[in-house]
Each structure stands twice: as structure tokens, then as C-alpha cells.
Amino acid sequence: MTGRALKIYVPCDASAVSVGADDVAAAIAAEAAARKINLTIIHNGTRGMLWLEPLVEVETPQGRVAYGPVTVSDIGSLFEAGFLEGGDHALAHGLTEEIPYFAKQQRLTFARCGVIDPLDLRDYESYGGLAGLRRALKMRPEEIVETVTDSGLRGRGGAGFPTGIKWKTALAQKSDVKYICCNADEGDSGTFADRVLMEGDPFSLIEGMVIAGRAVGAETGYIYLRSEYPHAIKAMRKAVEIWKDAGLLGADIEGSGTGFEIHIRIGAGAYICGEESSMLESIEGKRGEVKVKPPIPAISGLFGKPTIINNVLSLASVPVILEKGSEFYKDFGMGRSRGTQAFQLAGDIARGGLVEKAFGVTLRELVEDFGGGARSGKLVRAVQTGGPLGAYVPVSDFDVVMDYEALAEAGAMLGHGGVVVFNDSVDMVSQARFAMKFCEIESCGKCTPCRIGAVRGKETIDKIIAGENVKENLAILEDLCDLMEDASLCAMGGLTPMPVRSAVKHFPEDFGG
């Protein structure tokens, strides 16, 4: 065994592991040992091309060459084909970065994800990590807030509130204690971008949190991470340790006078805890019941102190904005939706995965060009965008542009960027029923329109399914949706009518109408 060790990348991302990446890594190591070949396996995050997972990459002088989806039984033939030198094979895709799905993206927030070893701080730094923080440490808090405001960054958790404005409010509060809370509850079906980032580039989230702390004068951060994400929990815990050991957390970061510490709190299976006031209750060790606003958290949040709550992707986009400037970030996107969005292609789709692209891409481009239509080979009938509280969009509306305003105009929403594809075997009345059932299961129970409305909604849809007084029951359903929209305390009850109504509107034939 001589020479420099060959570098092989096998992702440690939960999705890759769910289809055998760990077994593939072990088989490659065993085969290499048997052949007396010296190689290093790096456990990177995913490149986001999830349909190709486990995607194995080999470093060659020309760049990284991709093979996938690799199973344990392919390992022998891969070695025979000389894959360690980038040799040809039925599973070869050429250079990873030239695969059209990847090449057509604009990776800002996910620039390092899948590229680096997620827990190697030197790797992180050599790909631009820490540059944003170092600039921020030399800036006054007001300047940082201004940069974030000017970038046009809006919250990626669903509501799309301008991040800079939120920060400005928190900065203006006079308080010795303030908090930064990262919302990593990612409960929306069809979304996984927060998870992919936390497993593939956890340092970028930490960096964003430290910058946010410096910007608003907060010295304590919490990451509220759902229990359904064991890989992400492990990665974030290790990343915080490594970051701390490097002297980048603590009382006085790199002599700047800014101090910061991070705690990780694990959720306990409640979807509603993604709603921000519920999340704060949960971090305080209580039932995750939604609270009435005002006061807004930026004024009185966690333990009654000024608190910034931001989604994982909002915070992880901050380092690149500080590094490259607000103008750079703002140049991506359109209208009032600036920068890039991580779209997540899921459900019955041939090429499911993560697509980071400037706002302005159409739904059709995502589903057809990137996604390649249905995985089952059937015809696509509908797409649900924006999670369980988002609308069902029919194929005839696929030319809608993916930005906050255009989607709202089309009666849909962007939410956290989920795009769930259904084929023509979908029964839209059952999807509407499920929306009500989900609300029934996940309601925090605080207000009646949601707690009782969801149950009545499900019962009414059951009558429609049974063919009972369909016309009258559709009218009752409409009425109930009005009530839930108008009188629910939070968006759980308030937006459950969106999937229901869109299903009735676009697919009346499924409602016996």
C-alpha cells in the first residue's frame, strides 16, 4: 500500500442511510482491504440527488465522479471496472457537478452540503466557512441587521416574514438577556431540507446563530430539533462540541467581546411545536400550546425575554449574506422574493431530492425538468406545495412561478418549500379528509374552531364520501372552512381549509359534485 490514500465519498445523510449507504461504505472498505488498496472513506452529506442514493463519489484529477444508486452487490463490479480511477460502469454518471440536476442549481445555502466532510472544521473553512462570521465580528450590530434587511431574506420556515425586520425589533429591546431560537422542528410532510443541511453542513447553522446573536445582542441560543431526526441530532451535537473546542463559542469569540452558547432541545413528536409560540412553551418544558400574540417573541419570548425565532435555512443563509454582501444575495430571485429557495421534490417523483434555485422557477420546471414526472410511470395529477397546510395544485396550473406572492395569488403557498407529487390514482376527497384528520390529530386544543372544526370537517367529508346529501354537505364544509380560517388562533386551524378547498375547487369530480 503506497501513495496518497484515495478519497471516496459515501454519504451519512439519513435518506442515503435509509437505503443502505452504511452497508455500502462497509462493503467498499472490506473490498479495498481485501485488495490491499489504501483508501479513505469520507462520510459527506447528500448532494441532494436522493433518487441516486447511495451515491458514491470518487475523487479524480478531473473532479469527483458519481456512481449510484450503489448497492452492496455492485461493489465487486465497481472495483473490476476501475471505479477508483473514475472507470466506466452501468451506474456511472460522470462528474457529479456536471449532472444536469445539480449543474442547473444555484447553491448558496447548500453550497458546501454534500461537498465537504460535515464535521471537519478545516474543510468548512476552506470552502468559505467562517468568513461571514469574521466579517460580522468586525461590524456593529446595526450594520449586521442592515445587511440582512437589505439582502431581502425572508423566513424560510413558512410565513416568509422579513428576517432583518424581526432582528431589528429584537435589537431595539433593552434587556440583559436575549435568545436566539432555531426552529428545527421541520414537521411538514414533503420537506427535509433542514435535516439535509444539519447533517451535511451543521457548522453553517451554528455560524448563522452566532451572527444572529451578535446582531441582536443575544448570548444564548437554542436549537429545537424534532425527535424524528436521530441523525441530525447526532450531527448537530457533535458540531456544537467541535465548534466549542475550536474556541468559537464561549465568553469572548476570537477576542471580539461577543459571547455565545448553544443548547440543543429535542422535541417529542408534536407537529404543532413547529409553531413558534408553541415551540417556546416546549423549550420551557411545558405543553406545546399556542399562545396569543401580542406580545411578539422579539419583544417577549422565551422566559419572557426578547427572542429571535428563525428557521434552520433562514439562519444558515446568513453566513453567505455576510460573506458576500446583501447585493450578491439580492441579485437572485424576483419581486419581493429574493435569494434562493431550497425546493424539496417528494412523493411519486422519478428524481426526488433537493433543488436550490433562485425564486422564479416554475412548478412545471421542478416537477418535469428536475423531477422527471412520476416515479411510478403513471401520469401526474396533482402536487401539494407548502406542506400539509398547503394547497393541491392541478397540472393545468403548473406554470405558476415559485415565489411567495405568485403562489399566494394562485391560492397556494410556498411554506417551507415542499413539493409533493401525486399520480392519477390519487383520490382527492381522501386527501381532503386527511387534511382534516391531520388537524384533528395535531391540534393543540386551545381553540374551538380548530379542535372541534377538524373533527366536524372529517365527519362531513365522510358523509360526502358516502354520497349523503352531497350538495348540502359541500356547503356545510365551505361554511366550516370559513369559520376555521376566520376564527382559529394559529395557522394550524387557519390553513387546514387550504388543502381542503383547493381539492374541492380543482377536482370537483372526486367529490361527486
Next chain:
Amino acid sequence: MAILINNLEHSGARAICGRYDNRPDALLEILRETQEAERYLNNEALVTIAGALNISRADIHGVVSFYPDYQREAPAGHVVKICMAEACQAVGCEALAAEAEAKFGAKIDGVKSSDGQIGLEAVYCLGNCALGPSVMIDGVLYGRVTPDRLHALLRERSAGEV
């Protein structure tokens, strides 16, 4: 479930509370760690935690009953969580769940298999929505799960136990 009996003590739970300085805001962490050891939360544990954190038993019951992760009864030997959310619906999770119920003689969120070895639970999104149907068995995530693969995975596990 009511907690009626006084003066119960659970040394494991007390030690965990101590590590969190008996802070009430750490309640979720304390419950999770306590549950990790025995796989469910018994009355002794809850009474001990309430005492250590100086919160009422009603409050602790309120928290435990709010969150789906907390168990008050011993779970099945193997807990199979099947994702029943939209992206997995789009690729047939309902059929997978129905086959699992029939095969193991268990009900989703209901009765365990007759030998108590397999319990089925519905969950709503495991963050693996591009590679559904997704299933988590004893905390381990699997993607693109067919009925055959699910049976094979459970067979592997029960074989490992003999």
C-alpha cells in the same frame, strides 16, 4: 392515567433530574432520558420527577399526555413506525400499513401482535419524503419500504434474538 399512589421513588429518574439541576424547563429532556432506559414512563418515575422539579403531578401529566413520544405502558418488543403523511401516501403507505396489520396481526396505534413482539404506529413524516414509503423500526430509518422488505427487516430482528 391517574397517578394516585404517594411516596413512590425512582432512583434513575432522580439522578437524571439532578444532572439537569432539577430545572423545570428541562422537563422534556428529563422525560426523554428517563424513558430511554425503560422504554416507558411508570408512575414511580413521574412522581419522582414531579417532586424533584417541584411541579405538580397534574402539570407533569399534562405534559406527558400532550406529546406523542411519551409512553405510559411498555411498548412492543419492536416498534414499527410507519409514515402516513402525504408524500408517503403518494407512494402507497396505506397499502403497506394494511399489509403489515394483516401480516403481524397488529393494529396501527392499537393492539400489538399476539406475542407482544410487534407494535405498529402511525407517524407523520420522517424527513425521508423523496424515498418513501418510510418506516422507522426501533429508531432506525428505512426508505422505499415494500411489504416484502418490511417483513425481511423484522425477520432479521427476531432471528437476532434467538
